[in-house]
Amino acid sequence: MTVRATLAGPWSTDHSAALYRRAQQSITDGTSRATLLRKGHPIYVDHGEGAWVTDVDGNRYLDCNNNFASIIVGHADPAIGAAVQARMARGTAFSLPNDAEIELAELLCGRVESFDLIRFCNSGTEAVMGVLKAARAYTGRPNVIKVEGAYHGTYDHAEASQSPDPTNWGDAAAPATVRYAVGTPVSVEDEVGIISFNDAEGARTAIRRGGDRLAAVLLDVMPNRVGMPAIDPEFIAAIRETTREVGALFVLDEVISFRLGYGGAQTKLGIDPDLTSLAKIIGGGFPVGAIAGREGPMSMFTRVSGDRAKVPSSGTFAANPISMTAGHAAMAQLDREAFARLDKIGEEVRTGLRPIFDGAGLDWQVTGAGSLFRVHPHNRTIRNYRDSHLSSDEATEITEFGLRMQAHGVYFIAESLGCLNLATSDDDVDHFLAAAEASLPSP
Template sequence: MNNGTCSSITGIARVGRNSADSFARARRVFPDGTSRVTIDRDPVPLYIERGVGSYLFDVDGRRFLDLNGNFTALIHGHAFAPIVEALTDQLQRGSCFANPTKSEIELAELLCSRIPQVERVRFVNTGTEAVLFAIKAARAITGRSKIAKLEGAYHGAYDWSEVSLTATPHNWGDPTAPSSTAFYHGMPASVLDEVVVLRFNDVEGARRLLSMHARNLAAVILDPMPSRGGLIAPKSEFMVAVQETARDRGILVIADEVLNLRQSIRGASARYGLVPDLVTMGKIIGGGLPIGAIGGREDLMKVFDASAGDPLLPQGGTFSANPLSMTAGLAAMRHLDSAAFSYLEMLGNIVRDGISRVISNRGAPLCVTGAASLFRLHPIAQIPNDYRDAYPAPAGATVMRQLTRFFAENGIFLPHGAAASMSTPMTRADAELIIDVFARFLDRHQEMLDAIQVRR
């Protein structure tokens, strides 16, 4: 049984013998057999041999329609020819230098021309770094230390942005004043004291809490449609409340578009009426390579300006703006024109509408959220309003695990508890397949679905 890494013979059969063997090897060199806590395992991970277009092929030779896209980063799918060609050319000329290259200027020009409020850009290596430096910039500009963030929203692996990421009914506190909860054992109490937690779509709560803490608040960071928070659409009045209060109180607004930039050619903020001071970007702008970026108004981005000596906020990095990421990102974004975004939105609409129709026809206690090329399924009958509404009861969590498993058994890699995403190589037939597999899942698991309504 390979050092106990598989819980049963059935489990080995489900993931494939080669994946099971790979995981047994991995457990001898990684603390839990992986290098990312976000890796799904049932009971072991699927090990991938290659990706082509919208498909993944595992080490056991099985093919999966990829709805994960490396956590939504691969908007053109796998091995997209223009990216491969651009990278091949760049690799022959060098992978990284201590000096700048033209490709970083070209990618920055593209972003500044598309994304509202982005007049200047600074490149880093990950979305986490983008958020980290945006928060630091807000502190340097305002002279304040606290931030406000949404309960359940993911903004990368920076202590302050991780507060209340995994809040539960046992610790999330008063619905009108959410507690700041620790993400990991040992998170300093001082960090918790410096984060004000807001509930998504709570209009009055946002006004009250931002006003109450305004004197010490440097910024409020807001994902226009938090993936981990449920991929729920924002209420327009919530967006207005946050922005009006922030402007009145001198609090900067940071839009985290690391994931949701894929919602339109201008990003998600423009879609939902958010006019941020700073914007964090990543994922799709790297063409499948590591990348992050902070953008914003020229006057605010001067916080990074070192032309006259020491900047207010020093920022560097050995691989920041490396030519491979810049080249791949430029190729990816150049092929994301208005037609590409319209096509992706069309596919997303087909899937969301089809799933909603199946749910309605069968009277199933599930719902689907999302927008553009993104969707997420929930084991509740009504569209959730925020993270607390979307938090699954035990019976619902079981259904979602079974749903992910059923999709895998039918050749589709569906993320567990996160956003699923469409990519440009996908077709209408792929969208219809997703709907069909979902319908078959409902037909075969009626007793489990009934348990949601009984136990919630």
């Protein structure tokens, strides 16, 4: 395998560096998205097409991030572009509902058995806030449980223990609740319980301990920051059975995992959640979020006799016709054959990386499923966040690997999360594997 010529001569990002210096004069930290910062400066994009992006210096990169898993069909997709342009000619946002909202709602509810009803918002963070507020209103209870290390957006309660370390994470059998952002109310420590991914008995114990104060358990079946390990069916069963036992709700975060199959991860894994948060791919590249679920808990958003709903929910750009149109144009292309293709290229990357690591004498590994994958600079068995947590040396090693991948024409973020879109060709997969081989450190 050889790396395709994708860079504009020796790799240079001088124009990106200049833009970053300019941005620092008017934008806090130089960018509104902390996740874009890299060693030195971020790479500024000029345009994207299919599976590739081109930066302002003329360098082309195979995009293995796809705007943090939100782009699934491909950049500048013609069908999405045509649909959005036609809709934009009629206006972009109104204080009136539109039929595009109904069409996307019908498509999504028709795919997933647990989606009796759906309600749109603007982001995954809003969707997670919505499902937790609905769970509290429906049960009349204040507390929630989530998985250690799992990322669910920027809501205080959802951020709890998303990035603990050995100095504060406590006992593995009963992980501590660690506040994330400075200024988070201390009450979060009492209102959010933490369980370890794949610990079925720990989940049962925590849920029963929560008892009549527990509103919901929030779960992502393939959390990136936990390391993307395979989920144990017994862990899922423990959460489903014990939440029913104590009268709490099982809330699934499918903001990312909905890209794992035609009906999302829940259909693929046979999960029956009460509520689901959605975002990313259902917007076709535009801002979007959604709350979906069973009629009972979804009724918390319904007005009764003209009074306000138990959980009022609105937003200036919620269900705007552009996001709804783009989302429908994207999701309509994602039939079962499309997901089979995404599974195929994702598996080709995962199986292709393993002999490359072995051949280089490195004890590295790759996890994930479908079009998602994550590279780990160690060969520890990964079942939970603590197994995948990197030492400072390992974190440096994987960061340097990502930077070398960029120099070989692959955009691969420092956290080593990989994500492919449907426009990725077999030649693109070969390019990725060749770039990975050329980017590995010496053993």
